[in-house]
Amino acid sequence: RLVKAAIEQPVTVADNYVWWTRHGEPLAVEVDFLGVHTYPAWEEKSIDEALAYTIENINGVHAALPDKTIVILEAGWPSIAVEFGDRASEINQARYYRELSDWASAANTTVFFFEAFDEPWKGNPSEPLGAEKHFGLFNVDRSPKHVLAHFSDEAGM
Numbered sequence: 001r002l003v004k005a006a007i008e009q010p011v012t013v014a015d016n017y018v019w020w021t022r023h024g025e026p027l028a029v030e031v032d033f034l035g036v037h038t039y040p041a042w043e044e045k046s047i048d049e050a051l052a053y054t055i056e057n058i059n060g061v062h063a064a065l066p067d068k069t070i071v072i073l074e075a076g077w078p079s080i081a082v083e084f085g086d087r088a089s090e091i092n093q094a095r096y097y098r099e100l101s102d103w104a105s106a107a108n109t110t111v112f113f114f115e116a117f118d119e120p121w122k123g124n125p126s127e128p129l130g131a132e133k134h135f136g137l138f139n140v141d142r143s144p145k146h147v148l149a150h151f152s153d154e155a156g157m
Contacts, residue, residue, distance in 0.1 A: 004030070010032035011032050012031045012032060012034065012071070012073075013031055013034075013035060014074065015035070015036070016037045016038075017036050017037065017038050017057040017060060020034055020036060020061045020064065020065065021061055021063075021065075024065060025064070028065045028068050031068075032069075033069040033070065034065060034068045034070045034071065035073035036057070036058065036061055036070055037072075038054050038057040038058065038072060039074070040054055040077075040096075041077050041078060041081070041084055041087060041088065041131070042131075047077070047087060047092040047095055050077065050095075051100060051103060054075060054103075055103065058072065058109070071110045071112070072109065072112065073112050074112065074114040075100060075112075075113060076097075076113055076114035076135040077092055077093045077097065077135070078131040078134045079134045079136075079146075080129050080133075080134040081129065081130065081131030081134060082129045082130060083130065083131050084131060088131065088134070093145065094149070097113060097147050098147075100113075113137065115135050115137070116136060116138060117137075118135070118136035118139055118140045119132070119133055119140070121133075
């Protein structure tokens with residue numbers, strides 16, 4: 001309430017879809033929109049299940065809090081992850097981003113993809129291939145991953 005009273009911009013809180021469905025009602029009345037995180041890879045979903053599971057997550061939040069606008073503030077798929085085996089790849093990352101983007105456009109839903117760049121300092125320092133390090137759309141050296149290939153083709157890059 002203090003933040004909303006002090007600024008003109010919309011105010012939200014970001015959390016996992018489960019939190020919003022189970023515990024979010026008291027806070028939902030205070031914010032302008034719901035900031036939702038959804039990561040199907042962390043929940044052992046295959047790439048074939050990923051979009052449907054993401055939509056299920058968002059529909060669950062909408063069912064619990066039907067009067068609020070939902071913005072997906074974090075969604076992503078890792079390009080490398082020892083935790084996920086073959087599920088993590090640049091091809092699967094590109095597929096998830098493409099499918100989620102297409103759905104979000106059709107559903108008039110805003111999505112913020114996690115994250116712009118790989119972050120090798122995150123997660124277990126002794127595991128360079130950990131998922132937390134490899135959600136970026138760009139590699140740590142700022143070179144684009146496969147997920148961005150169609151953007152660079154369209155831009156003539």
